[in-house]
Amino acid sequence: MTSDYVRIFDTTLRDGEQSPGCTMHLHEKLEVAKQLARMGVDIIEAGFPAASPGDWEAVNQIAKSVGTADGPVICGLARAVKSDIEACATAIAPAAKKRIHTFLSSSDIHIEYQLRSTREEVLTKTREMVRLASSLCADVEFSPMDATRSDIEFMYQMLAIAIEEGATTLNIPDTVGYSTPEEYAALLRGIIENVPGAADVIISTHCHDDLGLAVANSLAGVRAGARQIECTINGIGERAGNASLEEVVMALETRKQFYGLSTNIDTTQLTPSSRLLSACTNTQVPPNKAVVGANAFAHESGIHQDGVLKHRMTYEIMSAESVGQDGNALVLGKHSGRHAFRHRVQELGYSFDEATINHLFARFKDVADRKKYVDDRDVEALITDEAGRPSPVYELEHVQFASGVNAIPTATVRMRGPNGEVKIESAQGTGPVDAVYSAINKVVLTPVTLLEFAVNAITEGIDAVGEVSVKVVEGKHKHVRGVLTDKAADAKVWRGNGVNVDIIVAAAEAYVGALNKLLKARQERLKQETTARMEVASAAPGVDLFGGSTLGRYE
Ligand SMILES: CC(=O)SCCNC(=O)CCNC(=O)[C@H](O)C(C)(C)COP(=O)(O)OP(=O)(O)OC[C@H]1O[C@@H](n2cnc3c(N)ncnc32)[C@H](O)[C@@H]1OP(=O)(O)O
Ligand SMILES: CC(C)C(=O)C(=O)O
Numbered sequence: 001m002t003s004d005y006v007r008i009f010d011t012t013l014r015d016g017e018q019s020p021g022c023t024m025h026l027h028e029k030l031e032v033a034k035q036l037a038r039m040g041v042d043i044i045e046a047g048f049p050a051a052s053p054g055d056w057e058a059v060n061q062i063a064k065s066v067g068t069a070d071g072p073v074i075c076g077l078a079r080a081v082k083s084d085i086e087a088c089a090t091a092i093a094p095a096a097k098k099r100i101h102t103f104l105s106s107s108d109i110h111i112e113y114q115l116r117s118t119r120e121e122v123l124t125k126t127r128e129m130v131r132l133a134s135s136l137c138a139d140v141e142f143s144p145m146d147a148t149r150s151d152i153e154f155m156y157q158m159l160a161i162a163i164e165e166g167a168t169t170l171n172i173p174d175t176v177g178y179s180t181p182e183e184y185a186a187l188l189r190g191i192i193e194n195v196p197g198a199a200d201v202i203i204s205t206h207c208h209d210d211l212g213l214a215v216a217n218s219l220a221g222v223r224a225g226a227r228q229i230e231c232t233i234n235g236i237g238e239r240a241g242n243a244s245l246e247e248v249v250m251a252l253e254t255r256k257q258f259y260g261l262s263t264n265i266d267t268t269q270l271t272p273s274s275r276l277l278s279a280c281t282n283t284q285v286p287p288n289k290a291v292v293g294a295n296a297f298a299h300e301s302g303i304h305q306d307g308v309l310k311h312r313m314t315y316e317i318m319s320a321e322s323v324g325q326d327g328n329a330l331v332l333g334k335h336s337g338r339h340a341f342r343h344r345v346q347e348l349g350y351s352f353d354e355a356t357i358n359h360l361f362a363r364f365k366d367v368a369d370r371k372k373y374v375d376d377r378d379v380e381a382l383i384t385d386e387a388g389r390p391s392p393v394y395e396l397e398h399v400q401f402a403s404g405v406n407a408i409p410t411a412t413v414r415m416r417g418p419n420g421e422v423k424i425e426s427a428q429g430t431g432p433v434d435a436v437y438s439a440i441n442k443v444v445l446t447p448v449t450l451l452e453f454a455v456n457a458i459t460e461g462i463d464a465v466g467e468v469s470v471k472v473v474e475g476k477h478k479h480v481r482g483v484l485t486d487k488a489a490d491a492k493v494w495r496g497n498g499v500n501v502d503i504i505v506a507a508a509e510a511y512v513g514a515l516n517k518l519l520k521a522r523q524e525r526l527k528q529e530t531t532a533r534m535e536v537a538s539a540a541p542g543v544d545l546f547g548g549s550t551l552g553r554y555e
Contacts, residue, residue, distance in 0.1 A: 006252060006261050007042040007228040008245065009204065012277060013062070014045040014077050015242050016232035021283065026058050028280040032233075033062040035276050036072065039269035041245075043073040043099060045230075049091035050084040059091040067095025073139065075099035080129035089136035099139040101171070102129055106144030106155045119154055126161050134166030141169040143206065148172075148179040148187065156195050163197035169204050169228060170195075174217055177210025177240060181220035188224040204228035207243045209235060214243035219251055222261060233277045234285055234292065246270040246291040246323065254318050271324035296320070297328035302337025305330045309339055332379065334368040341379075348376060350383055360386055370501045371463045378465045381499040385467075385509075393418050393519040394444060396512045401504055403432040411435035413508070415443045418519075433507045440508065444515055449477045451484070451493065455503060468498045468506040472514045474522075494518040 013029050013036075016022060024032065029047070036044050044066065049056040059076045067074040074095035078084035080102050092098040104115075104126055111117050117125075126142070133140045142162035144155050159170050172188060179187070184207070192198050205221035205228070207214040218229045235244030249265045256262070274292035278285050287295040297320035299305045307314035308328065320328045330340045341361050345352065352360065363382055368374050398414035412426040413436065425442035429435030437450070452471040457464045473491040477484050484491060496514030498506035 003227065004261050005227065006222055006263050007202065008249065008263050008265055009043040009045065009228050009230045010036050010041040010232065010245060011045040011230050011242065012232040012236065014047050015238055016236040018238045019236040019241065022236055022281040024280050026054065026061060029058045030061055030065065032277055032280060033066045035273050037066050039273055040264040040266050041072050042264060043075050045075045045077060045101060048077045050078060050087040056087060056091045060094065063092045063095035063098065067097065069096040073097040073099050075101050078102045080104035080125045082132060085129060085133050085136065098137055099141055100133040100137045101141040101143065102133050103143035103145050105146050106150040106158050107146035108151065109149065110146045123158060123161060126158050127165055130162045130165035130167050140167045141171055142167040143171040143173050145173055146175045148174040148184065149176065152190060156191065159191060159195045159198065163201055167201065169202040170198060171204035171206050171230060173206040174208055177208035177214060179217055180213060181216045184217040185220040185224035188221050188226055192225050202228050204230055206230040208238065209240040209242065215247045215251065218243040218248050222259065233273050246274060250291050250318060250323060267322055268324040291323050297325055298331045299328065300331045300333045301335040302340060305340035306337055309343055332368065332374040334365065344379055345383065348380060367465060367501055371465065381465055381467060385497050385499045392516045394512055394516060396508055399436060399505060399508045401432045401436055409435040411439045413439040413443060432504050436504060436508045437511055440511055446515060446519065447476050448472045448474055448515065448518065449479060451479055463501060465499055465501055466503040466506050468503065468510040470496050470510045470514050472518065474518055
């Protein structure tokens with residue numbers, strides 16, 4: 001039975017629940033079933049009623065509350081066993097549209113070892129049990145379990161019997177995920193061509209992912225004429241799982257011209273469904289999971305980000321919004337480029353000239369080299385740090401330090417001074433920060449008092465960016481917990497901030513920042529004093545113009 005419509009048969013609540021650790025409580029199964037209905041699946045396989053009273057109850061509740069006339073078909077699974085089929089029939093009874101799905105192995109390995117039976121007995125059982133199911137429900141699906149490892153002629157016989165006894169859907173399971181797309185397509189074509197009546201029933205795919213081919217096999221199946229795909233949210237299921245619903249649906253949707261097929265799925269419900277299931281089963285969706293993974297629409301590398309900023313479709317084949325994700329994301333990291341960085345800075349509400357962007361970008365790369373994720377707070381921290389920084393008197397070009405248990409904390413700094421001169425100094429200290437500050441003091445030669453030193457982690461995690469803020473005053477003074485106690489109590493306090501993944505480097509940057517502000521202010525003061533003296537000198541020749549303190553004295 002071919003048309004251009006593919007039924008989506010969701011088995012999250014049956015095969016999906018067979019995933020180790022994915023068992024759900026009744027209320028969770030109900031919630032998931034409601035979401036599946038909202039999303040527009042055609043059939044919900046709600047469980048295996050004979051498995052336990054709890055599963056019977058879950059199937060029955062779903063049949064009652066989700067199996068409405070305009071809702072999905074509610075299906076239950078049953079072995080080719082009378083009591084299983086009867087339990088299934090009673091469980092699904094309240095649904096407006098219902099289906100019994102019964103199965104029996106067709107492969108010799110299953111028949112001989114698992115069923116401890118014979119081909120003849122299996123054919124008889126198929127006839128009796130499909131007949132029973134059909135007597136209880138008009139809509140019957142039959143699966144020859146382990147179809148892809150079965151003798152093909154024998155399976156044809158089994159399927160023909162199932163059709164004769166009323167099966168309306170033939171599901172062809174690749175139970176152990178053994179098939180390849182070409183083989184699976186050939187298998188389905190063979191069934192449609194060779195099994196009497198097969199062209200008049202719905203052929204269905206049910207593929208497992210043991211070789212990572214479940215989605216590819218399912219798609220090959222619909223190319224070969226299948227019009228039902230059995231699949232699960234997030235691809236959960238026995239062992240490596242089933243074909244993932246979101247992947248098959250989006251493959252059909254995105255490649256509509258190629259497949260020429262449609263489904264009833266509201267694709268914007270894919271991510272909400274994935275998240276609901278994830279919460280109910282307490283399992284994380286891998287970030288790189290197609291369609292619903294956190295990284296499915298995240299671009300980290302500069303070339304891709306630049307492309308996406310210029311035109312989304314350069315690197316996206318579907319939109320994040322079309323599958324219910326919040327939107328795409330340009331994730332800043334060490335592979336990012338200037339375009340993405342500038343874009344993020346603008347998104348954060350800042351605008352800078354090209355030179356500043358380039359400077360910020362260089363600092364960002366430095367952070368990104370040492371940090372796995374650079375988030376908005378990191379970028380904001382860099383911007384704030386940059387904005388509060390006057391053009392430096394001293395530039396900290398290099399800082400290195402050594403510290404440890406029973407080690408003498410030692411630091412070396414290389415700094416460029418106001419006239420472009422480079423100075424290198426080393427010092428020891430009580431700890432690495434003290435050693436770095438002592439080395440900086442040896443370069444700057446400006447007596448100061450450190451009033452406050454505070455460390456703050458701006459972002460979380462072991463690779464977080466740290467911020468150090470310091471307060472200094474000019475000269476050597478006494479203070480108690482940052483409050484000056486001597487005659488300089490009203491001295492101007494200079495603040496500095498440093499932001500870096502390395503807290504010692506952040507401390508060095510903060511200190512140099514505060515010193516620069518102090519020295520800059522003094523330069524300004526001196527300039528004003530000089531201008532005033534010049535004016536006096538031109539009015540009274542012979543006066544000593546530079547009798548007071550000078551910046552040069554400290555250098
Ligand atoms: C590929 C699939 O996903 S198939 C579905 C798998 N899902 C499940 O098994 C979940 C629900 N299952 C259960 O709760 C239990 O297995 C039950 C209630 C169905 C059966 O439990 P038990 O009676 O204790 O049997 P157990 O599970 O140990 O063994 C399975 C029996 O079913 C038989 N069996 C397996 N498949 C079928 C079948 N399609 N039709 C008839 N009998 C079958 C086995 O041969 C075995 O029979 P045996 O006891 O005569 O040796
Ligand atoms: C019951 C059948 C359809 C099954 O789950 C399988 O064979 O994998």
